[in-house]
Amino acid sequence: MLPEFLAFINQRTSIRPGQRLLLAVSGGIDSVVLTELIRQSGFPFGLAHVNFSLRGAESDRDAAFVRALAGNLGVPFHYTQVDTHSVAAENGWSTQLAARNLRYDWFAEIREQKGYDWIVTAHHLTDSLETVLLNLVRGTGLAGLHGIPVQNGRVCRPLLCFSREELLDFARNNELEWVEDSSNATTDYSRNRIRHDVLPVLRELNPGLEKTFRGSLDRLSAADRWFQALLIPLHRQVAESGRIDAAWLAAQPEPLLLFSELLRPYGFSYRQAVNIYENPAQQTGRYYFSGTHRLLWDRGVWMLDRADNVYPSFHIEENMPLISAPGFTLTFEKLSHTSFLPGNDPSVAWLDAECLPFPLVLRPWQAGDRFCPLGLGGKAQKVSDYLVDQKIPRNEKNGVYVLESNHEIAWIVGRRADERFKITENTKGIIRVTCQKESSLS
Structure with a gap:
């Protein structure tokens, strides 16, 4: 031996x-x-x-x-x-x-x-x-x-x-x-x-x-080394130009795989790349964010640059079904009251549509923010105190987002909804918001 x-x-x-x-x-x-x-x-x-x-x-x-x-x-x-x-x-x-x-x-x-x-x-x-x-x-x-x-x-x-x-x-x-x-x-x-x-x-x-x-x-190791060697000039091209042409990408044998590999050095996970690439309703001026960079869709070209703010804010219009934020993606669905299926999953918020006028704001929480935790009968609490009570580690607190409607917090994203936006027997329409956390799948 x-x-x-x-x-x-x-x-x-x-x-x-x-x-x-x-x-x-x-x-x-x-x-x-x-x-x-x-x-x-x-x-x-x-x-x-x-x-x-x-x-x-x-x-x-x-x-x-x-x-x-x-x-x-x-x-x-x-x-x-x-x-x-x-x-x-x-x-x-x-x-x-x-x-x-x-x-x-x-x-x-x-x-x-x-x-x-x-x-x-x-x-x-x-x-x-x-x-x-x-x-x-x-x-x-x-x-x-x-x-x-x-x-x-x-x-x-x-x-x-x-x-x-x-x-x-x-x-x-x-x-x-x-x-x-x-x-x-x-x-x-x-x-x-x-x-x-x-x-x-x-x-x-x-x-x-x-x-x-x-x-x-x-x-397998040899195949990946060969694949990564082929990517070197493409990575260099993206780094120098900050651009990925959508028509060129679509003409490649495996465009989604290539797209995810080109975005990986900039902090975008494979799941983010899939959500971005397969979004059928791209709008010029639409931004997607990783922890360090932002990706802009501009008339058939993806444009990369460093994010000015690692934790940016987003304005959400009623016709926007998906928002990609640093570390997670939100999807919005309109449902009737009869299709309401309650659950305890903190990654899903069930909100009364009439209490949730658009546009919404998705932003990092701030000192002084208050909300009424669901289940406490409308009693207000500071968001900072809630995060302490939930023992959220200090290194995660900066990345906590809130979803806001008309200057009121409707949901601490992925954690707790607000009592004022809950579903009741008088609810006619529902907005279901799902938070899908990103994880690098290499």
Whole structure:
């Protein structure tokens, strides 16, 4: 296994002999095998361990194990302990996202402070297969089929040529010791469900699943590199001119895919690109916004420039069925009272049409804004207090929008409607407004 490991490092990574490596070691079998292979390879290295405080005594046990491993090997040991749940709550992140951000930020700090050349993690081929399957379930483009990258900045993953089973064989043959993370045995997380419920079925269909996947991964990565190379002159042309000609675009073999790729560097998601391109009623002067740029439709040409305001305001006329704002899209539908289907989805507002005279204003919330939260009987509340009560993270507050009619807030978009605009037994017409949040699907 060592010759294949060294060959992979030489051929697929930028790691060179003599460079200092900071190994991310949890104490599990993957990182213990990585440590042993690096030791046998002769690289100077140190071990880094993060205690996420998620599993009580088990987390402390893992930290003690890695500390002892570093001591036995006579290499530097770097350690930190973090309150992952508190960081996740403060920033509005999932526990997994908080752990990932904390881990990589700390690794980067240690690398710079201690003079390591690379951060090396123990992700392997089966991890990469699980990632591709998760991306397929959630929705992805070609880039999401690459799996885990071998190298990303100063982070390197030299075990991506080996499956989990190969690592287990190596550990047993070398009589290595490791610790087990009890959470890996559960199906509480999506990745674990893929690992325990999906992969066994796929291996019944194809016993050589990882080997087949490795070949497919190489071809998919090559196809995307080729595709991106073809896009380079087109990206340069758009960057220099700030224009995308609609007639030229329509003449291309896959205009929607090309449109989304040309807009991606400017912060527009694939879903935004679909909504914009497939809008059948384009109007000259119509703007669409990403977090950093705006796209103007002007007589058959899309024109790009930087947005003067990351969070602009919009005036909405009665005949405008769709509005694309930074981070979300609103669609407006007129319904009769008989077609009213109440629900608790905060991304949908059901508003009395007679109480909602056009034009409407869609704008970022401001200090001093007040509304009457639906369900509180008309009692007024400051929007700022509502956001605090709902524990909206500070980094998300600036992006909160309100929908306003006649200077009154009808809806905190995607969160809470106003009591004064609710549907009643006297309602004759309904405006259903749906908020679809944008997410980059690569």
